[in-house]
Amino acid sequence: MKDWLDAYDERDWQTTTEGTVRYALLGLGWWTMDLALPAIENSKLGEVTTLVSSSTEKAQRLAEESDVDRGISYDEFHAGEASDAYDAVYIGTPNAYHLEYVETAVDLGKAVLCEKPMESTVERAEQMVDVAESGDAPLMIAYRMHTDPAVRRTKELIADGFIGDPVSVYGNNTQPLLEMIPDHDQWRLDPDISGYGTSVMDLGIYSLNTARFILDRDPVAVQSQMSSHHEAFADVPDERSGSVLVLEDDVKMVTTTSQNAHEDTQLKLTGTEGQIDLRPAFHGECTMHLARGELSATVSHDAFDSQREMREEFDYFADRVLTDGEIVADGRHGLQDMRIIRAVHEAAESGDVVEL
Amino acid sequence: MKDWLDAYDERDWQTTTEGTVRYALLGLGWWTMDLALPAIENSKLGEVTTLVSSSTEKAQRLAEESDVDRGISYDEFHAGEASDAYDAVYIGTPNAYHLEYVETAVDLGKAVLCEKPMESTVERAEQMVDVAESGDAPLMIAYRMHTDPAVRRTKELIADGFIGDPVSVYGNNTQPLLEMIPDHDQWRLDPDISGYGTSVMDLGIYSLNTARFILDRDPVAVQSQMSSHHEAFADVPDERSGSVLVLEDDVKMVTTTSQNAHEDTQLKLTGTEGQIDLRPAFHGECTMHLARGELSATVSHDAFDSQREMREEFDYFADRVLTDGEIVADGRHGLQDMRIIRAVHEAAESGDVVEL
Numbered sequence A, B: 001m002k003d004w005l006d007a008y009d010e011r012d013w014q015t016t017t018e019g020t021v022r023y024a025l026l027g028l029g030w031w032t033m034d035l036a037l038p039a040i041e042n043s044k045l046g047e048v049t050t051l052v053s054s055s056t057e058k059a060q061r062l063a064e065e066s067d068v069d070r071g072i073s074y075d076e077f078h079a080g081e082a083s084d085a086y087d088a089v090y091i092g093t094p095n096a097y098h099l100e101y102v103e104t105a106v107d108l109g110k111a112v113l114c115e116k117p118m119e120s121t122v123e124r125a126e127q128m129v130d131v132a133e134s135g136d137a138p139l140m141i142a143y144r145m146h147t148d149p150a151v152r153r154t155k156e157l158i159a160d161g162f163i164g165d166p167v168s169v170y171g172n173n174t175q176p177l178l179e180m181i182p183d184h185d186q187w188r189l190d191p192d193i194s195g196y197g198t199s200v201m202d203l204g205i206y207s208l209n210t211a212r213f214i215l216d217r218d219p220v221a222v223q224s225q226m227s228s229h230h231e232a233f234a235d236v237p238d239e240r241s242g243s244v245l246v247l248e249d250d251v252k253m254v255t256t257t258s259q260n261a262h263e264d265t266q267l268k269l270t271g272t273e274g275q276i277d278l279r280p281a282f283h284g285e286c287t288m289h290l291a292r293g294e295l296s297a298t299v300s301h302d303a304f305d306s307q308r309e310m311r312e313e314f315d316y317f318a319d320r321v322l323t324d325g326e327i328v329a330d331g332r333h334g335l336q337d338m339r340i341i342r343a344v345h346e347a348a349e350s351g352d353v354v355e356l
Helices: A002-006 A030-041 A056-065 A074-078 A095-107 A122-134 A149-159 A199-215 A306-323 A331-350 B002-006 B030-041 B056-066 B074-078 B095-107 B122-134 B149-159 B199-215 B306-323 B331-350
Strands: A021-026 A046-053 A070-073 A088-091 A111-114 A139-141 A166-176 A219-227 A240-247 A251-258 A260-271 A274-278 A288-292 A295-299 B021-026 B046-053 B070-073 B088-091 B111-114 B139-141 B166-176 B219-227 B240-247 B251-258 B260-271 B274-278 B288-292 B295-299
Touching: A021 A030, A021 A074, A021 A306, A030 A046, A030 A088, A030 A306, A046 A056, A046 A074, A046 A306, A056 A070, A070 A074, A074 A095, A088 A095, A088 A306, A095 A111, A095 A122, A111 A306, A122 A139, A122 A331, A139 A331, A149 A199, A149 A260, A149 A274, A149 A288, A166 A199, A166 B166, A166 B240, A166 B251, A166 B260, A199 A219, A199 A240, A199 A251, A199 A260, A199 A331, A219 A331, A219 B219, A219 B240, A240 A331, A240 B166, A240 B219, A240 B240, A240 B251, A251 B166, A251 B240, A251 B251, A260 B166, A260 B274, A260 B288, A274 B260, A288 B260, B021 B030, B021 B074, B021 B306, B030 B046, B030 B056, B030 B088, B030 B306, B046 B056, B046 B074, B046 B306, B056 B070, B070 B074, B074 B095, B088 B095, B088 B306, B095 B111, B095 B122, B111 B306, B122 B139, B122 B331, B139 B331, B149 B199, B149 B260, B149 B274, B149 B288, B166 B199, B199 B219, B199 B240, B199 B251, B199 B260, B199 B331, B219 B331, B240 B331
Parallel strands: A021 A046, A021 A088, A046 A070, A088 A111, A111 A139, A166 A251, B021 B046, B021 B088, B046 B070, B088 B111, B111 B139, B166 B251
Antiparallel strands: A166 A260, A219 A240, A240 A251, A260 A274, A260 B260, A274 A288, A288 A295, B166 B260, B219 B240, B240 B251, B260 B274, B274 B288, B288 B295
């Protein structure tokens, strides 16, 4: 047990401690500025040299405030300005703008870390995979749960048989979006920019992807119900949703998600012999609740807030870029989530079982 | 808060403290003998005078061991023997045998407390309702969660708006049946006796019914997935299941259940403003976890194990029988659960949305 606890937050994925990846950050919203930027600054293998935003002025102002070398506009980025100053781009823009920046980054010979969901539609995600593969560019989708130690240790425990055969999974991710960002016209509520909808694209993806990663099993069928009531959600179909999925090996998964509900995250994996419940699961402080027979244990690691999760993610990405190593959450991994999310929406619209 | 805590386990349903209902108990398995019998003995308004089993000898032996006046056989029960000695029957037999005992009990002018699910099929449940209504006999289905204080206080808090508008519900009830009762030929795995299946009939009913009771909203549509793998489950379709239901007012409900999984019970109700999570939920020690904004509270009441829940249930039933009062979980309430469970099975078989 001491060994296990000592190694709890060990970077079992790390293959190098040498080198630096210099980043350009695209999309300077609160997530990029308040979380991604400090995460890279605290990381071992990364540094931010360039900020990219809608105008040169805005980018330069934010660069100055954040002690970053330079700020450039998207147009300047597309023109290749200052491209000697960075090795990789982090794309934190709204979903439907990811592809164009990936195209330019690949043209410029850069590695890409792109936020999830990787794009707004399956077709655009497929294009992104094509672009990255034909340009031979490293492309990673930013699933930061993959480097959270609670998730990695859960994956190991389940592979070791701690819960027996997996039987069912419950995933929930809800938040009060309009309290967090009090704007009815925000991009997450605009399907032209967010994609198929808002709650499954932005929140449900955590349950779906983390279950896929932990269990190493993908959904093969889905049924779903979704609906919108609040006027701010008039253009998206999924203010709230509930789904049942069948994963490989017949694991039953149920999920709920809503952008207009009390904040709560939980991912519970139940097997024939035991259970691992991650709660909270997704937005930092991911905590493992283990149970088997009469025995239970809770393991938490206070340091892993969202920013620390991001730091691990950036160092994982840098490790792979610096060593030309295999990226687990590559474009094809992210594309599969896009197909699953599209299937969830198709299932809700048709009332049918949609197979994957 | 002091008033609320002082009144936490108050019997807000109680209308009389006078009188005694004398019971005959039918179906002398571990549930009846280890839980129902002591629950009545500890109750204020009940006493057990008669045990009924397959043979006179077995019934008499158990009566003697338990200090009950008399034991009779099912045949003797049907013949009306010793019917002056009891006012009500408690039916704890396997599901498909409930109806015949209700018929006799009503003929004999007795009140009936019948275990859930009320019968094996919708048709037989409908017959039971007809029999009770035409005989003008009090019939209650034994949903003991209705008199658990955590459930009653949750119902009040939600009616008072504590969670805002209800958005989603998650219910889980899993147990390792073959570890609890190591017999591959037990009646819960025989669809002729259990009904539509095993996990939804026996376990899922807790999530479904408790959500109905707390939210005062019934399911209007259901989609479901179920399957069986273990050889002991060859005759039932639902060793494991996952479902998504839409309740009135568009509340999304997801449920999982399995008779072959780690024991776990949870009923989580999430609204636009807050959440109430009952965990554990169903087999005693029901504990409320309240959350709203940044605030959270946990309320537990150690006394409420399954036997104490049963005691409350028996006194509620006796209160209604003694005062001729309205029974909330009457035959029609139980019949609705049977229709819901049938719909869950039909949905799994067809892959369609089944409307209720």
